[in-house]
Each structure stands twice: as structure tokens, then as C-alpha cells.
Amino acid sequence: MRQELVQLGGGAHALAIQILGNPDDAADAVHDSLATALERQHMYDARKGPLKPWFLRMVRNRCIDLLRKRKPTDDRVDELPAAGKSPEKAAEDADRDRILKSALESLDSDQRQIIVLRDYMDLSYAQIAEVLDIAPGTVMSRLHRSRVALGKAYREYDE
Amino acid sequence: MSNETNSGKHVGESLSGFIDGELTQQDAQRVRLHCENCRECGEQLEELRSLRERMGKASLSDLGKDTWRETMDDTTVKATRGIGWFLFAGAILLTVGFIIYDLLTDDHSMSLMQMLIIGGFYGGMLLLFLSVLRQRLIERKSDKYKDVEI
Numbered sequence: 001m002r003q004e005l006v007q008l009g010g011g012a013h014a015l016a017i018q019i020l021g022n023p024d025d026a027a028d029a030v031h032d033s034l035a036t037a038l039e040r041q042h043m044y045d046a047r048k049g050p051l052k053p054w055f056l057r058m059v060r061n062r063c064i065d066l067l068r069k070r071k072p073t074d075d076r077v078d079e080l081p082a083a084g085k086s087p088e089k090a091a092e093d094a095d096r097d098r099i100l101k102s103a104l105e106s107l108d109s110d111q112r113q114i115i116v117l118r119d120y121m122d123l124s125y126a127q128i129a130e131v132l133d134i135a136p137g138t139v140m141s142r143l144h145r146s147r148v149a150l151g152k153a154y155r156e157y158d159e
Numbered sequence: 160m161s162n163e164t165n166s167g168k169h170v171g172e173s174l175s176g177f178i179d180g181e182l183t184q185q186d187a188q189r190v191r192l193h194c195e196n197c198r199e200c201g202e203q204l205e206e207l208r209s210l211r212e213r214m215g216k217a218s219l220s221d222l223g224k225d226t227w228r229e230t231m232d233d234t235t236v237k238a239t240r241g242i243g244w245f246l247f248a249g250a251i252l253l254t255v256g257f258i259i260y261d262l263l264t265d266d267h268s269m270s271l272m273q274m275l276i277i278g279g280f281y282g283g284m285l286l287l288f289l290s291v292l293r294q295r296l297i298e299r300k301s302d303k304y305k306d307v308e309i
Contacts, residue, residue, distance in 0.1 A: 002231055009227030014219035027222060031230050038231065097217050118179065119214035125181050140181065144172035151206050 001041055004051050005034055011121040012059045018104070018112035019063040029066055033059040053127040056117070060131060103153035111146035118143055169193075169200050178208055232297060239290040246283030250276055 009030060016026035037044075037055055044054055104112055110132075117123045117131060128143070129136040170190045176182045177190040194201045253276045 006224050006227045006231060009224060009230075010220045010222065013222050017219065023221070027226070030227070034227065034230050096213060100213055100217050115214060116219065119211045120217065120219055122215070125176075125179070140176045141172045143179075144175040147175055147207050147210060148203075151203075151210055154210060 001044070001051065002038075005037055005055060008052060008055055009034070011116075012056060014120055015056060015113060015116050016059055016063050018116050019060065019109055020066060025066060026063075029062045030059060033062045036062070049130070050127070052121070053123060053130045056121070056123070056131045057133070060113070099154060099157045102157040103150055106153040107146060107149055110142075111149055114139070114143050115146050115150060169197065174200065174204050174207060178204070178211060239286055239293075243283050243286035243290055246279050247287065248283075250280035250283055254280065 012030045012033065013023070013026050016029045017023055020026050020029060033055065036058055044051065104115070107115070113132065114128060117128045118125075123131065125139040125143075126136055128139050132139075134142070170177075170193050173182060173186060173190050174194075177187055180187075182190065194204050253272075257273065257276060
């Protein structure tokens with residue numbers, strides 16, 4: 001379980017950034033969630049489903065707790081971190097990520113979350129419904145609206 | 160309006176379901192056929208596919224696995240230390256209680272309870288020691304400045 005949680009750390013951090021708006025708070029939320037997951041690992045039943053949605057739901061709930069405690073502020077994402085690769089590839093990726101970041105920032109938190117869960121973390125619709133605590137039947141329509149909005153914003157920033 | 164399905168509607172959200180492989184075989188076939196004949200939906204399908212691919216390759220977190228591994232180790236240290244302190248404090252309390260009891264009575268035989276208390280005491284001490292030792296070893300392994308002489 002520990003190894004699997006380590007693997008999920010990056011994706012969980014990306015999700016938390018979309019909710020909390022900055023990488024530092026997001027890292028704190030993931031840190032707390034990892035501690036909680038270890039404490040409650042006896043409550044996880046692998047027969048009921050994979051670890052990924054179970055843990056991501058925990059991360060999301062922790063983020064919501066932190067948001068409630070935080071003073072009302074703009075929840076826009078501060079900055080998506082830069083990639084650390086070879087210079088040419090990094091520049092290309094950074095440019096692509098910059099546009100994607102701007103497009104993502106223009107969406108609301110719910111839209112960002114569902115896109116990250118599906119397209120970044122590769123969760124199934126059933127797992128997304130579990131993490132976001134919504135009816136499975138609404139995932140496709142919500143995701144589609146979010147993707148269309150992202151596509152529209154991406155075109156605008158890419159011009 | 161561009162080409163549409165026989166029912167006169169674009170496939171809409173089914174495009175996302177199609178890209179994600181979440182449609183039934185029948186629905187997926189319907190979307191595929193529609194997109195072959197509807198330029199608008201065909202273009203949207205390509206755009207959504209491209210966006211999904213970009214998102215999948217994007218770098219949304221700059222914290223590597225080492226960060227989370229260290230977090231987990233840190234959590235383990237705290238948990239182990241907590242158990243150690245619990246046993247230690249419990250053993251101290253029981254020992255004090257036992258001494259008071261022993262002073263007030265004439266029974267000085269070594270009972271199972273006494274053995275449990277002593278075991279808990281030494282167990283707690285051992286856990287505390289192992290916890291600190293483990294943390295020191297991890298710090299020594301990852302300390303960039305361990306060879307720097309002051």
C-alpha cells in the first residue's frame with residue numbers, strides 16, 4: 001500500500017492544486033492525507049475497489065476542509081510547476097503547459113477537478129463519481145462540458 | 160447547420176464517452192458513424208482527443224516520488240514514536256501504581272501483571288530507540304552535507 005500511495009502522490013498533488021490554488025497548500029493537503037491513509041489503512045477494502053479513488057477522495061475532502069478554514073480568497077491557480085527535462089523538450093513542454101495552465105485557470109474548480117481526474121489521473125467514470133461524490137450518470141455530461149470549456153479557452157490562449 | 164445524424168442531433172457529450180471508452184459497443188458505433196459524416200462533430204472529436212493527450216502529458220506537479228516517500232517515512236516515524244510513548248507512559252503509570260499497591264500490601268510475588276508491566280516498559284523504550292535510530296539513519300543517508308567538516 002505504501003508504494004502505491006507514493007505513486008499516487010503526484011496526481012493527488014495536481015488534484016489538490018486545482019482545488020486549493022497553490023502548490024504549497026496542496027502539498028500540505030497531500031501530506032495530511034497520506035498520514036490519514038496510513039492511519040486508516042485497515043479501513044480500506046481492496047475487494048470494494050482500487051486504492052486510487054479511495055485515496056483521492058480523502059485528498060479532496062482534506063482540501064475542502066482547508067478551504068473552509070481559509071479566509072475567502074480568489075481560488076485561481078497560482079502557477080502550474082515547470083517541467084524538469086532536457087532544455088529543448090522542456091521549453092516546448094513548458095510552452096504547452098503554460099497555455100494549458102492559462103486555459104485551466106479560466107475554468108471553475110469543479111471543471112478543473114473532473115478534467116484532472118480523467119485526463120491526468122486516468123480514472124474511470126465510476127471512480128470519478130466516487131471521488132467527487134456525484135451520481136455516475138452525470139460524469140459524462142459534466143466532463144464533456146468541462147472539456148469543451150477547456151478547448152475554447154485553450155484556443156483563445158493559443159492565438 | 161452541418162451534417163447531423165438521422166435523428167437530426169449532434170452526438171454531444173457522447174463524444175467524451177467515446178474518447179474515454181465508456182460507451183456501449185452500440186453507442187460507440189453510432190458516434191463513430193456520426194463523426195464520419197458530421198464535420199462539426201468530427202473536428203470536435205479530434206480537438207477533444209488532442210486536449211486529452213496534452214493533459215495526460217502535462218506537468219501539473221513538480222514534486223517527485225521522493226517527496227511522498229519521505230512524507231510516508233516521516234509519518235511512520237511519528238506513528239512508531241506515538242506507540243512507543245503510549246507504551247512507555249502506560250508502563251510508568253502501571254509501575255507507579257504497582258509500587259504504591261506493593262507498599263500497601265504484604266504480597267511481593269512476581270505475577271503475570273508485573274511481567275506485562277516490565278515488558279511494556281522495555282518494549283516502549285525499544286520502540287522509541289528504534290524510531291530515533293531509523294530517523295537518524297535516513298537523515299544520514301540523505302544528508303548532502305554529511306562529509307562537510309565544520
